[in-house]
Amino acid sequence: MKFIRLAAALVVLAVVAPLADAQTVADKELAALKELYRRPVPQPIDNKEFVELGRELFFSPQLSASGNTACASCHFPQLGYGVTDAKSKNDAGKLTSRKSQPLIGIGYAGSAPVGWDGKSATLEDQAMASIATGSMSLQGTEKPVKTEAIVDRFKNDAAFVAKFEKVMPGAAMGIDALVKAVAAYERTLEPGVAPFDRWVAGDEQAISGPAKRGFVLFNGKANCGPCHSGWRFTDDNFHDIGTTTMDEGRGRIVKDDPLMKFAFKTPTLRSVHLRPPYMHNASAATLEDVIRHYEKGGIDRPSRSPLMTAFELTDQERQDLIAFLNTLDGQNATAQAQ
Ligand code: HEC
Ligand code: HEC
Numbered sequence: 001m002k003f004i005r006l007a008a009a010l011v012v013l014a015v016v017a018p019l020a021d022a023q024t025v026a027d028k029e030l031a032a033l034k035e036l037y038r039r040p041v042p043q044p045i046d047n048k049e050f051v052e053l054g055r056e057l058f059f060s061p062q063l064s065a066s067g068n069t070a071c072a073s074c075h076f077p078q079l080g081y082g083v084t085d086a087k088s089k090n091d092a093g094k095l096t097s098r099k100s101q102p103l104i105g106i107g108y109a110g111s112a113p114v115g116w117d118g119k120s121a122t123l124e125d126q127a128m129a130s131i132a133t134g135s136m137s138l139q140g141t142e143k144p145v146k147t148e149a150i151v152d153r154f155k156n157d158a159a160f161v162a163k164f165e166k167v168m169p170g171a172a173m174g175i176d177a178l179v180k181a182v183a184a185y186e187r188t189l190e191p192g193v194a195p196f197d198r199w200v201a202g203d204e205q206a207i208s209g210p211a212k213r214g215f216v217l218f219n220g221k222a223n224c225g226p227c228h229s230g231w232r233f234t235d236d237n238f239h240d241i242g243t244t245t246m247d248e249g250r251g252r253i254v255k256d257d258p259l260m261k262f263a264f265k266t267p268t269l270r271s272v273h274l275r276p277p278y279m280h281n282a283s284a285a286t287l288e289d290v291i292r293h294y295e296k297g298g299i300d301r302p303s304r305s306p307l308m309t310a311f312e313l314t315d316q317e318r319q320d321l322i323a324f325l326n327t328l329d330g331q332n333a334t335a336q337a338q
Contacts, residue, residue, distance in 0.1 A: 033219055034200045039231040042190050043107060049167045054185030056160070057178055062153045063131060064091045065138035065145035071127075071182065074135065080104040080271035080329070081189055086282030090135035098247070098280045105232040105268050107187030112236035116264045116280045117249045123183035128175065147175040154178065191232070191270040192330025199327070207327045214324025217317055222294065226307050233269035233328065239305040240264075242298015245281050251303070261303035271329035273322075287322050 045051055057063050058071045069091040075081040082102030087095040098116050106123070113121060120126035132147050133139045154160050155173055164173055171177055196215075198206035219225040229235050238250040240262040251261035264280045278284040284293060297310035313321070 030216070033215075036225075036229070037196075037231050037233075038200050039191075039193075039197050040108075043187075045188050047167075047184060049163070050181055051184050051188050053160075053163055053167055054181035054183070056163075057182050058185050062157075063150060063178070063182075064136040065143075065150065066091050067153075069136055071130070071136070074100040075103050079274050080191070080268070082271075082275045084275055084277075086277055088135070092138050092141045096135055099277070099282050101265075102268055102271070102275060103186055104189050104191045104270050105234075106189060108232055109234075109236045113253075113265075117251075117253055118238060118265060119253055123186050124176075124179050127179040127182045127186075131175065131179070151175050151178065191268075194270070194328050194330035196324075196327040197231075197330065208323060210320045210323040211327045212324075213317075214320035214322070217313070217321050218324055221311060221317070222291070222313065222321060223307065223309070223311070224294070227266045227305075228269050233272075234266045236266065238263040238265055239307070240298075240301070240303040241293075242300070242304045242308055243279055243281065243283050243293065244299065245283070247281065249280065259303055259305070262301070263303065263305075269325060269328055273326045274329055287325055288318060291318055291321055 058075075061068050061070045061073075063070065074083055074088040074096070076083060080102040081104055083100040086099055087097070088100050090096055101116060111122075113119070114123055114126040120129055130136045131150065138144050151174055154164075161173070164171075164177075168177060195206045196211075199212075218228075227235055227237070227239055238260060240249075240259065241264075243262075245262060248261055250263040250265075254260040272278075273287060276284075276286055278287070278290050284290045291313065294308075295310065295312055297308050298304060
């Protein structure tokens with residue numbers, strides 16, 4: 001009897017011990033994975049008054065040719081400084097050719113080119129292009145407005161001039177100074193702390209079981225992690241993910257790299273569930289549509305990223321992945337930056 005009990009105990013041990021080991025290995029792997037997505041401490045803002053000037057300009061319609069359009073007209077703070085419109089109406093009343101992009105976290109993008117196709121080298125260049133010839137301008141209409149005339153509006157605003165002179169004593173107020181301020185503001189658009197961040201920081205209750213499974217899928221079977229990498233969920237790089245599009249994206253700018261044809265900048269997934277429809281051309285209406293696109297692998301063409309390979313998720317797995325994506329939006333995104 002004794003022997004049988006001992007044997008039974010040994011059998012139990014033999015079965016349980018490796019299981020326990022496997023458990024700790026899985027725990028360690030998950031912990032290591034979470035570490036890759038841990039957010040850094042917020043970047044210090046050393047020129048607060050200059051940034052505040054930039055904030056004022058970002059929300060000011062006076063920065064546009066007509067005086068009716070602000071940067072914020074197509075970059076809504078509550079949507080991660082993005083939009084839910086497939087296309088936005090520009091200052092000339094025409095629709096933009098692509099969907100507006102979210103700006104949260106862009107201060108961490110380093111020297112990554114700016115725009116879906118990376119047309120602008122810096123945030124300053126992008127703001128300048130937008131004002132001089134782009135969506136803030138009346139270029140191509142009968143009444144284009146010179147940037148000097150736009151700057152004059154601010155020169156005639158005594159309160160603005162007083163602030164400008166306080167922050168940049170002796171500096172000339174020109175379009176260069178104004179776009180520098182706008183870009184300085186953009187660099188402070190810190191994503192709000194999301195439930196996902198609280199989970200990574202150690203709060204096991206911060207996100208649901210399905211969301212945790214979704215995070216594992218994101219980095220495993222669904223293989224999203226290589227491009228949507230790090231705490232902002234973007235590699236700030238350009239890839240062709242095989243969507244149906246006539247737009248050559250990065251390929252218009254970079255002609256000698258076959259992989260850049262139909263390539264677009266990987267968008268941040270911070271607060272992504274607030275911003276349907278998805279992609280540069282709004283070709284996916286919901287997150288489920290996006291996931292189904294990745295499952296199929298997109299159009300097989302020479303430029304398609306080698307990372308795009310078909311796979312199949314169960315309904316449950318698809319829902320888990322969506323549950324995870326829903327944990328990436330934080331409250332008070334800008335409150336932190338101020
Ligand atoms: C009429 C709508 C509209 C207005 C107004 C507008 N934008 Fe945009 N913004 C867009 C669109 C559309 C894109 C994508 C452009 C592209 O790559 O084709 C974009 C892209 C950007 C990007 C690139 C983000 C990235 O991740 O690469 C930045 C930065 C930006 N806008 C800042 C601004 C600033 C600053 C202003 C004001 C000076 C402004 N925008 C005004 C619609 C607008
Ligand atoms: C090869 C790199 C790559 C891989 C792998 C990848 N993505 Fe993307 N993702 C991108 C690029 C690039 C875009 C923008 C494409 C476009 O606009 O045409 C994008 C767009 C998206 C969007 C739309 C965001 C928006 O603001 O419009 C979502 C959501 C998304 N990806 C989620 C995922 C998920 C989930 C996975 C895994 C199943 C995944 N991605 C795998 C590169 C990638």
